[in-house]
Amino acid sequence: MLILRVVRQEPLHGYAIAQKIRALSSDQLSVEEGSLYPALQKLLANGWVKAEWTTSDTGRQVRSYRITAKGLKQLETEQDDYQRMADAIAAILESA
Amino acid sequence: MRTWFRRVWHLLNRPRNERELLGEMNEHRAAMHDPTTFGDPHRLLEQSRDAWGWNWLDDALQDLSVGIRSLRRSPSFAVVAVLILTFGIGLNLTFYQFVRAALLSPPAVKSVESLARFVDMHPHGSRSTVPYAVAEFVKANNTVLSAVLVEEQAAVAWGQDAAEQITGTFVSLNWFDELGYAPLHGRMLSEAIDTSGDIPAIVLGYTFWKNRLGGDPHIVGTTAFVDRSPVVIAGVARAEFPGMDLQVPDVFIPLTQREYFYPASPALRAWSGSDGVDMYGRFRDGLSAAAVREGLRATMQAISQAHPEVERDHWLEPLLATRRFMRDDERSAVLIVMSLIGSLAGLVLVVAAANLGNLVMSRAIGRVRELGVSMALGARRSRIVRQLVIEAVPLVSLGVGGSLAFAAIVATLIATQSSFPPFLDVGPDWRTTLVALGLGSIALIVAGLVPAWRVAQPHLIDTIKNGGQQMSQSLDRAPLRRVMVAAQVAGSCVLLVVAGMMVRSVQRVVSGSIGFDYERAAVLQVPLARHGVTPDAARQYWDDVKARALAHPAVEQATIVTAPPLGGRVFQTGYDDTPGLRTMTQSVDAEYFETMQIQLVAGRAFRAGEADVVIVSRRLASEMYGTLDVIGRGFPKSRASAIIVGIAADAHAIKVNATDVAELYVPLQREDFAEVFLVARARTDADALLPILREAASLDPRVIPAARAMREDFASEMRGPRLAGAVTAAVGLITLALACLGIFGTVSFSVALRTKEIGVRLALGAGQPALLRALMRTVLTPVGVGIVLGVGMAAAIGAALRAEPFFLEHVDPIAFAGGVLVLCLAGALAALLPASAMLRKNPIDALRHS
Numbered sequence: 001m002l003i004l005r006v007v008r009q010e011p012l013h014g015y016a017i018a019q020k021i022r023a024l025s026s027d028q029l030s031v032e033e034g035s036l037y038p039a040l041q042k043l044l045a046n047g048w049v050k051a052e053w054t055t056s057d058t059g060r061q062v063r064s065y066r067i068t069a070k071g072l073k074q075l076e077t078e079q080d081d082y083q084r085m086a087d088a089i090a091a092i093l094e095s096a
Numbered sequence: 097m098r099t100w101f102r103r104v105w106h107l108l109n110r111p112r113n114e115r116e117l118l119g120e121m122n123e124h125r126a127a128m129h130d131p132t133t134f135g136d137p138h139r140l141l142e143q144s145r146d147a148w149g150w151n152w153l154d155d156a157l158q159d160l161s162v163g164i165r166s167l168r169r170s171p172s173f174a175v176v177a178v179l180i181l182t183f184g185i186g187l188n189l190t191f192y193q194f195v196r197a198a199l200l201s202p203p204a205v206k207s208v209e210s211l212a213r214f215v216d217m218h219p220h221g222s223r224s225t226v227p228y229a230v231a232e233f234v235k236a237n238n239t240v241l242s243a244v245l246v247e248e249q250a251a252v253a254w255g256q257d258a259a260e261q262i263t264g265t266f267v268s269l270n271w272f273d274e275l276g277y278a279p280l281h282g283r284m285l286s287e288a289i290d291t292s293g294d295i296p297a298i299v300l301g302y303t304f305w306k307n308r309l310g311g312d313p314h315i316v317g318t319t320a321f322v323d324r325s326p327v328v329i330a331g332v333a334r335a336e337f338p339g340m341d342l343q344v345p346d347v348f349i350p351l352t353q354r355e356y357f358y359p360a361s362p363a364l365r366a367w368s369g370s371d372g373v374d375m376y377g378r379f380r381d382g383l384s385a386a387a388v389r390e391g392l393r394a395t396m397q398a399i400s401q402a403h404p405e406v407e408r409d410h411w412l413e414p415l416l417a418t419r420r421f422m423r424d425d426e427r428s429a430v431l432i433v434m435s436l437i438g439s440l441a442g443l444v445l446v447v448a449a450a451n452l453g454n455l456v457m458s459r460a461i462g463r464v465r466e467l468g469v470s471m472a473l474g475a476r477r478s479r480i481v482r483q484l485v486i487e488a489v490p491l492v493s494l495g496v497g498g499s500l501a502f503a504a505i506v507a508t509l510i511a512t513q514s515s516f517p518p519f520l521d522v523g524p525d526w527r528t529t530l531v532a533l534g535l536g537s538i539a540l541i542v543a544g545l546v547p548a549w550r551v552a553q554p555h556l557i558d559t560i561k562n563g564g565q566q567m568s569q570s571l572d573r574a575p576l577r578r579v580m581v582a583a584q585v586a587g588s589c590v591l592l593v594v595a596g597m598m599v600r601s602v603q604r605v606v607s608g609s610i611g612f613d614y615e616r617a618a619v620l621q622v623p624l625a626r627h628g629v630t631p632d633a634a635r636q637y638w639d640d641v642k643a644r645a646l647a648h649p650a651v652e653q654a655t656i657v658t659a660p661p662l663g664g665r666v667f668q669t670g671y672d673d674t675p676g677l678r679t680m681t682q683s684v685d686a687e688y689f690e691t692m693q694i695q696l697v698a699g700r701a702f703r704a705g706e707a708d709v710v711i712v713s714r715r716l717a718s719e720m721y722g723t724l725d726v727i728g729r730g731f732p733k734s735r736a737s738a739i740i741v742g743i744a745a746d747a748h749a750i751k752v753n754a755t756d757v758a759e760l761y762v763p764l765q766r767e768d769f770a771e772v773f774l775v776a777r778a779r780t781d782a783d784a785l786l787p788i789l790r791e792a793a794s795l796d797p798r799v800i801p802a803a804r805a806m807r808e809d810f811a812s813e814m815r816g817p818r819l820a821g822a823v824t825a826a827v828g829l830i831t832l833a834l835a836c837l838g839i840f841g842t843v844s845f846s847v848a849l850r851t852k853e854i855g856v857r858l859a860l861g862a863g864q865p866a867l868l869r870a871l872m873r874t875v876l877t878p879v880g881v882g883i884v885l886g887v888g889m890a891a892a893i894g895a896a897l898r899a900e901p902f903f904l905e906h907v908d909p910i911a912f913a914g915g916v917l918v919l920c921l922a923g924a925l926a927a928l929l930p931a932s933a934m935l936r937k938n939p940i941d942a943l944r945h946s
Contacts, residue, residue, distance in 0.1 A: 015124045033128065034135030037121055038143035044150050056213060065118050 001082065002035065003039060004067060004075040007049060011066035014040065040065060047073050099490055104677075106148050117144060132788045140492035150838025156477075156486050163487035173459070174491065176837075177452055181495025181543075183830060185535045186502030189524070191441045192531050193507045195434050197520040203338040204519065206276025210379040212388070212414035213340070213421040216372070219409055219548040225372025228351070228364050230406065234377075240391030241377040243274050246351060247340065251623070253800040254346070257322045261802045262304065263320065265345035266354050266373075268805040272299070272333075275379060282331030290330075297330035298322065303518055304346035305332045322349060323357045323800055338519040340374065340421065360628035367403040373626065377414070385414045389480030394544075432926035435775075436896050440591060440824070447533060447587035447831050449542035450580040451838045452491075457547035457577060458845045460484060464551065471557050480552035481545070490507055496536035500524055503532075514819060521770055552577050552891075579844055581878035582885065588828065588835040589886025589919050590893065596911030597894050597904040601753055602814065611747030612661060613693040613777075616652075618785040618805040619660045620774040620792070622799050634769035637796060644792040645776050650784050654776040657692040658768050659684040661749030661775070662809035674719045674758070680750045681760045683768050688761070690743060691777045699727045699742030702763040705817045709763060712744040716758035738762070752810070753817055753903045774870040775806070782807065832919065835882075836926035839875050844930035846874045854934060864935050871931040879923050890915070 006012065006020045017040075018033045043049040048071030056062045067075070118137060125131040153371055167174040202208045216223040216230075219918065221755060230245065234856060237245035239601035245268050252264035269291065280302065283289075290297050298320070300309065310313055318324050327349070339345065349357075351373070354364055363371040378599045379388050392412045400406045415421045422430065457614055460467075467480055474485075507522040524532075620641070624634050638656050645654045659682050669679045682688075689695070689711075697714055710731050717726045717740075720733050730736020744761065751757050764772070774793075778785045782805040793801035847854070850871075874875045888911065897904045 014120055015127050018124070023673040032135040033124065033133060034121060034137065034140045035116060035143075037124075037140050038147055040119070042147035045099070045103060045106070047099060060123070062123070063116065 001078040003036070003043060003065075004048060004078070006070055007065050007067050007073060011052075011054075013039065013062035013064050015062075017065065031057040037070075043071065046074075047071075056079070102149070103148055105151075106152055110150075111422045114141060114144075117141065144184040155482075159483045159486035164484075165486065167490055173455065174494075175572050177455060177491050178494045178498055180448045180452050180834060181536075181539055182498030182502050183491065183834075184445040184452075184494060185499035185539065186506065187444050188438075188441045188535055189499055189503035189825060190506045190510070191438060191530055193503060193509075193522045193524065193528055195350045195438070196367065196527065198342065199420060199430060199434065202420060204336060205338060205339060205417070206274070207378070208417045210381075211417040212377055212379065212385065212394075213417070214375045214377055214412040214414055216434045216705055217413040218407065222413070222771040223372065224374070226375040226412065227367055227369065227371070227406075228373045229367045229945060230396075230399055231373055231375045234375075234392060234395050234412070237398065238392060238395050240380055242268060242380045242384055243378040244268070245271055245274050245376040245378075247271065247376070248351060248354075249343065250626075252323050252347070252349075252357075253803065254322065256321070256322050256324070258321070258800045260464075262308075262344065262346040264347045264349055266349050266351040268351055271348065272337075275337075277337050278779060279331035279332060280334045281313045282329070284331055284333070285348065289349050291352065292471060295319075296327050296350055296356055298327045298350075299330055299348040301346050301348065302333050303344055306335075308346070309684060315506055322347065325357050335518045336521075339517060340376070342517055342520070344519065350869075358626040358628075361626050362628050367399070368405045374413075379414075382435050385416060388414050394650075398689075404939045409724055434679060434895070437895075440594060440827075440893070443587040444827060445539070445544075445629060445833055447584045447750070447834050447838075449539045450583040450587075450839075451834050452539065452543035454577060454580045454838055455841060456484075456488060456491075456543050457551065457580075458841060460547055460551040461845070463847075467552065468557050471552075477552050481548045484548030484552065485540065485544040487526045488540060488548075488769050492536050492544065495539065496532050499535075500532050503528065510819075510823075512695040513817070519524060528636075546576065549693045550574060552572040564766045564941075574877060578878040578881075581838055581875055582882040584835040584838040585879050585882025585919065585923065586885040586889065587793050588831040589883050589915060590890045591824065591828040592919060593887065593890035593912055593915035594893055594897075594904075594914045595821070597890075597897075597908050598817070598824050599909050600908055601867060601904055602817045602821045605753050605814065605817075609699065610749075610752050611745055612749055614806040614810050616660060616780070616782050617661075617692065618776055618778065618782045619804055619806055619809070620776065620789040621660075621802045621804075622793050622795075622796075624799060625770045627796075627798050629770060631766050631769055634772075635766060638772060638774065639771055640795055641774060641792045644795070645774065645789060648788045648792075650779055650788060652772055652777045652779045653687055653691040655687040656685045656764060656769075656772050656774055657688060658764070658772055659750060660773040660806070660809075661747075662752065662806055662813050664750055664773070669760075671720065671732050673694055674716065675714070676756060677719055678754075678757045678846065679716060680757055681762060682750070683764045683772075684761050685764050688775075691775055692747065693703050693747065693777075694747045695745040697743040699740070702761075703868055706763045707765065708738045709741045710738045711744050712740055713744050713746050713759040715746050716760060717743050719758065750941045751903075752813055755903045756899065828915075836922045837917070839879065839923050839927040840930060843871065843927045847871055847930050847934045851934070859937070867935055868928075868931055869932070872927050875927050879920075883919060887912060887916065 002021055003017060006017050006024070006039055012020065015035060040049070040051075043065070044051060049065045049066060050068055051063050053061055053063050054064045121134070121137045121140060123129060125134045125137070129132060144770060145154070165249070168315075214226060216226050225248075226246075228248075231244055233248050234241070241723065247268070248266040250264055250266065251261050254260045255263045269285050269286065269287040272279075273286065277284065279299070282299075282644075284299055285297065300315070304314070305311060313332070315329055316331060318329055320329055321327065333348065336516060351364075377388075379385075383391070389411065396411055397408065400408045400410070419427060434793065470480060470483075471477075504524050505526075505941060510516070511522045522544065622641075624637065642656060644653050645651050657664070667681045669681060670677070671679060684702070686704065689701055696711075702709065702711070712720070712726065714724065714729065717724050720726075720731075726740050726743065729740050731738050731740050736760075744759065747759060748754055748757055749759070766838070773791065776785050776789060786805065787805040790801045790805040793803075854867060854871075892906045894908070
């Protein structure tokens with residue numbers, strides 16, 4: 001969900017995605033960065049993102065990942081699910 | 097669906113994709129301040145593969161390559177296993193190909209679904225032929241058939257001197273057009289050209305043209321002679337041109353020109369009688385068989401009104417080409433026999449698969465430690481099973497390939513040896529391949545899945561602790577292994593006993609217990625009816641021929657009969673007084689019994705001019721009356737219409753190997769003489785009779801007599817049963833070898849696993865006989881159970897094959913005892929060999945082994 005959320009605004013390459021997640025989460029989500037790639041492959045396999053080779057700002061050939069219409073739909077579903085779950089947990093915590 | 101395409105596309109481009117992913121990850125690492133927090137790229141690559149869902153394929157390929165490697169490491173096992181499968185599946189495929197070619201596939205003709213044969217039915221029975229005049233009338237006066245085709249098969253003489261008898265068929269001129277065949281050379285018969293003409297045109301059958309006439313295409317246009325009359329060879333039919341039954345005619349002659357050959361024959365003009373044609377018709381579009389039957393009723397009624405000799409209650413029953421022109425009851429009888437033979441072939445596959453399963457299991461038991469380690473490292477039971485099954489795939493694939501080759505070679509060999517018609521293609525096709533794959537899958541289940549499931553037990557991990565010895569021994573004693581040995585023994589027991597019964601049934605006939613002497617007899621056939629001879633003239637002719645033959649010193653005796661032994665056609669009757677017994681009725685003259693050397697047990701032979709008397713066979717007398725004291729009694733018992741004057745010894749002259757028939761003899765009557773045969777008995781050699789009989793028959797210059805020694809008929813009558821007996825015996829022996837291999841393998845493996853124990857027991861002074869008994873016990877029970885099961889099944893199959901075409905004696909003690917004895921001896925030898933070899937070893941050597 002996080003990756004889909006990050007690439008929703010603009011196509012990004014792997015390193016940039018990792019950087020952005022790190023920045024957006026204020027360094028709270030600093031997991032093993034390499035695990036991003038199996039996750040990206042899963043998104044590719046499901047058709048939620050598309051990859052294409054582009055030239056980065058530094059002039060290097062990089063693979064950028066762009067969200068697809070199917071990916072957007074998936075992101076919405078996951079966000080809704082997450083929201084429902086978070087609300088439910090919050091409700092339990094508040095009542096306790 | 098799109099997801100699948102993406103995944104397949106990824107699989108096809110996997111090396112490039114993975115290269116790019118690895119590059120991408122390396123770039124990422126290079127950009128990081130601390131690349132060590134990135135993770136191991138190779139592990140991540142592995143996880144990425146998981147995301148695309150192709151890991152199972154990698155595992156399968158890996159297991160497959162392990163399977164191939166292990167086969168290459170043990171080539172002797174591989175060869176034996178592949179041969180077992182090749183034989184087990186191949187035999188079933190060969191059988192399937194013959195059944196498909198001869199019974200399941202409809203004849204290969206144009207629009208086969210609308211073609212049917214018509215038989216002449218009436219409430220009390222049926223006749224397979226239809227008078228030609230009726231067929232012609234139906235052709236011109238019906239609304240349900242778009243075409244009518246007719247055929248009349250007849251033996252004709254070939255060559256100017258008429259020395260050679262060949263099979264001819266008189267066909268309607270639309271025969272080739274309607275069946276949809278162009279010529280190989282020249283032209284086919286056609287209504288436009290062949291309706292009239294001084295000299296008829298004929299078409300040669302492919303086999304006759306190829307084998308007898310040397311396959312020369314320039315023969316087209318030349319003149320030949322059929323029944324001494326000149327004809328022009330117009331063309332040659334293709335090899336694949338089908339006969340409507342399994343016979344392939346040598347020549348096709350226009351039926352409309354039949355009178356050119358036989359000017360006095362009434363056959364084309366008669367509205368009733370025994371001279372008929374095989375009638376076929378093509379349904380008009382969309383009509384069902386029932387609609388056609390009803391549609392032709394009106395036509396048949398119109399015929400019976402105009403021609404009172406055609407009875408009113410006759411109708412034409414359509415038998416569909418798609419069902420091989422068989423009635424439902426005939427078809428199911430044939431299918432029952434075929435399924436029984438098929439189940440015998442299936443048994444061979446069971447034996448082969450069980451054998452292989454045992455071999456595979458032995459190998460897997462030897463690997464329990466390795467498999468235990470895999471399980472300890474996290475492999476689940478299903479993973480281990482999958483691994484073992486996939487490892488068996490190369491073996492089964494080779495077996496399937498081998499079986500297709502086996503079926504192709506053996507089927508061609510049998511087809512060539514048994515002169516199978518060339519239009520029946522017994523070669524493998526896509527259906528055979530499908531059947532092979534199906535049988536291969538069954539073999540994979542028995543030889544791969546079942547042993548794998550048995551070996552891959554949850555407590556396989558324990559094998560690591562004790563080196564696998566205990567687990568191997570417990571698996572070795574597993575019931576599954578015994579079941580497999582029992583299955584092999586049972587299968588081979590059935591095949592051996594049934595083969596024994598078949599061989600004995602042939603032997604019974606060959607060894608001379610058929611009750612008559614054919615060795616010195618010869619048959620003279622003269623187709624008088626073709627020449628429109630009156631019954632009185634025919635009788636005079638035959639009396640003269642018989643007198644001329646008897647005048648020759650080489651002829652000992654001669655008789656006139658309506659159906660000569662070994663190949664004659666007779667009426668079969670099932671009397672209410674003798675249920676289950678078919679009575680064959682022959683019309684014979686007074687000398688029949690003496691000529692055929694059939695003893696008269698009581699009473700006398702017929703006298704000249706007698707009527708309303710019969711002679712019964714001993715079996716008919718005892719089954720109908722319960723006594724042999726029947727002279728002077730009425731026949732048949734419940735509705736007497738004749739007096740019994742004699743009892744003849746049993747002689748199955750018409751169906752030599754049948755076990756459910758009895759004979760009834762009636763005196764020849766005046767009207768029989770148009771279609772009778774003369775059988776003569778030589779003083780020395782039957783071959784010497786042939787020119788004498790032909791010479792005697794040449795009284796009438798129009799006729800072309802044919803004479804043959806009766807032992808030729810006997811040989812051709814016995815060809816089928818002999819072949820069936822030989823094939824079953826060969827299959828039975830190979831299956832026996834398989835079962836022995838199974839027993840040998842089981843005992844050897846069990847001995848190998850218990851080498852240490854045996855060594856200790858030997859060192860402690862245990863007696864060899866006691867040890868031998870202990871080792872043999874592994875296979876004793878399954879062999880015993882297998883034999884009991886096998887004997888039971890063989891008895892059931894023997895009973896089911898009691899009738900046509902095998903006529904087995906279902907309780908044949910010699911076949912049963914012989915089969916069981918051979919199996920016991922071979923099985924005991926197979927078990928004793930490895931066990932006694934072990935016991936001959938030095939106990940210290942045996943201990944060292946472990």
